[in-house]
Amino acid sequence: MEIIKELVPESERKPVIEDCLKVKFGHVFTDHMFVQEYKDGKWQNGVIKKVDNLSLHPGALVLHYGQEIFEGAKCFKTASGKFAMFRIKDNIARMNRSAAKLEMPQMDPEYAERAIKELIKVDERHIPTQEGCSLYIRPFMIATEPGLGVRPSSNFIFCVLLCPVGAYYPEGFKPAKIYSTDKYSRSAPRGTGDIKCGGNYAASLAGGEEAHKHGCSQMLWLDSRTHKYVEEVGSMNVFFVKEGTVYTAPLAGTILPGITRASVITLCKDNDIPVKEEALEIDELCKDIEAGRVTEIFGSGTAASICPVSELVYKEGRYVVSEGKIGPVTQKMYDLIIGIQRGNVEDKYGWLTYLD
Numbered sequence: 070m071e072i073i074k075e076l077v078p079e080s081e082r083k084p085v086i087e088d089c090l091k092v093k094f095g096h097v098f099t100d101h102m103f104v105q106e107y108k109d110g111k112w113q114n115g116v117i118k119k120v121d122n123l124s125l126h127p128g129a130l131v132l133h134y135g136q137e138i139f140e141g142a143k144c145f146k147t148a149s150g151k152f153a154m155f156r157i158k159d160n161i162a163r164m165n166r167s168a169a170k171l172e173m174p175q176m177d178p179e180y181a182e183r184a185i186k187e188l189i190k191v192d193e194r195h196i197p198t199q200e201g202c203s204l205y206i207r208p209f210m211i212a213t214e215p216g217l218g219v220r221p222s223s224n225f226i227f228c229v230l231l232c233p234v235g236a237y238y239p240e241g242f243k244p245a246k247i248y249s250t251d252k253y254s255r256s257a258p259r260g261t262g263d264i265k266c267g268g269n270y271a272a273s274l275a276g277g278e279e280a281h282k283h284g285c286s287q288m289l290w291l292d293s294r295t296h297k298y299v300e301e302v303g304s305m306n307v308f309f310v311k312e313g314t315v316y317t318a319p320l321a322g323t324i325l326p327g328i329t330r331a332s333v334i335t336l337c338k339d340n341d342i343p344v345k346e347e348a349l350e351i352d353e354l355c356k357d358i359e360a361g362r363v364t365e366i367f368g369s370g371t372a373a374s375i376c377p378v379s380e381l382v383y384k385e386g387r388y389v390v391s392e393g394k395i396g397p398v399t400q401k402m403y404d405l406i407i408g409i410q411r412g413n414v415e416d417k418y419g420w421l422t423y424l425d
């Protein structure tokens with residue numbers, strides 16, 4: 070399969086963003102996107118072309134029954150001056166798992182990686198070189214066949230967008246507040262909680278708004294069966310440091326298998342920090358924070374990498390973690406992940422894919 074290039078004339082290309090720290094996350098796009106159609110039972114040649122509206126029949130199945138999946142990855146300027154994507158193969162593999170679960174076609178991982186690489190190379194001048202900034206990569210797939218009967222679509226579009234993004238923390242590495250309640254559920258056992266599909270996010274919005282009403286930026290989701298166990302937070306996996314051991318919920322089908330989560334677990338193990346994939350009970354957690362046994366909470370995800378959490382709000386209680394300060398494990402994980410992404414810490418796991 071080929072990659073066809075229909076490039077925007079140089080004179081019509083967008084200016085490079087001067088200060089990435091000022092752009093709102095995902096609001097600025099580069100000049101080009103990659104678009105590939107699936108029809109007649111196979112993927113067609115993909116095209117790198119100007120970012121423009123997609124043309125869809127109003128009956129397209131994605132608009133009615135939400136057959137949509139997506140990914141999120143990043144490309145960085147490394148210390149050597151070369152550009153590299155972080156764990157992109159894992160994102161493509163996860164997208165294929167998401168596709169299988171929503172009756173969508175598999176992609177050839179090598180072709181998808183080449184397409185993303187070629188797209189970034191075409192828009193290389195938009196990769197931020199500023200400290201703390203990067204190029205966010207958003208691959209997604211939608212069902213395009215028209216029809217109002219509920220069934221899997223026969224036609225799809227796979228598309229990749231690129232956004233120069235600033236550091237997730239414009240005011241620095243600042244802790245977040247999180248909210249929890251048993252009033253909402255994000256995902257159910259054997260449902261879609263373990264894949265990246267748009268529907269999960271639509272279903273999480275009302276809960277997210279409830280968190281905002283309580284002065285928190287994110288919802289800490291509890292398991293939907295008992296509402297006793299902590300699963301994940303907003304669009305991040307979540308970690309707790311309890312008496313020196315790092316805890317995170319196991320991959321039992323209801324949480325998203327985060328690539329940053331997997332990286333944190335590997336880095337803990339390699340740095341002699343005990344780590345357990347065990348779900349904590351929310352009531353115990355509140356008591357443990359109050360008693361000073363839980364000393365750190367942090368989220369992990371591509372957008373923010375590591376996000377320290379300073380406070381948990383649950384059932385009229387406000388639980389402040391280690392006086393709102395950023396703890397040593399959180400800081401260490403942040404420094405290691407950012408260090409590897411930027412080429413300042415040795416990439417001994419082979420997590421970087423250079424644009425060459």
Ligand SMILES: *Cc1c(COP(=O)(O)O)cnc(C)c1O
Pocket residue numbers: 141265301303304305306325326327328329330369370371372
């Ligand atoms: C994407 C996502 C994460 C984080 O995954 P990464 O691969 O680390 O970016 C965590 N939870 C949910 C619900 C997500 O959608």
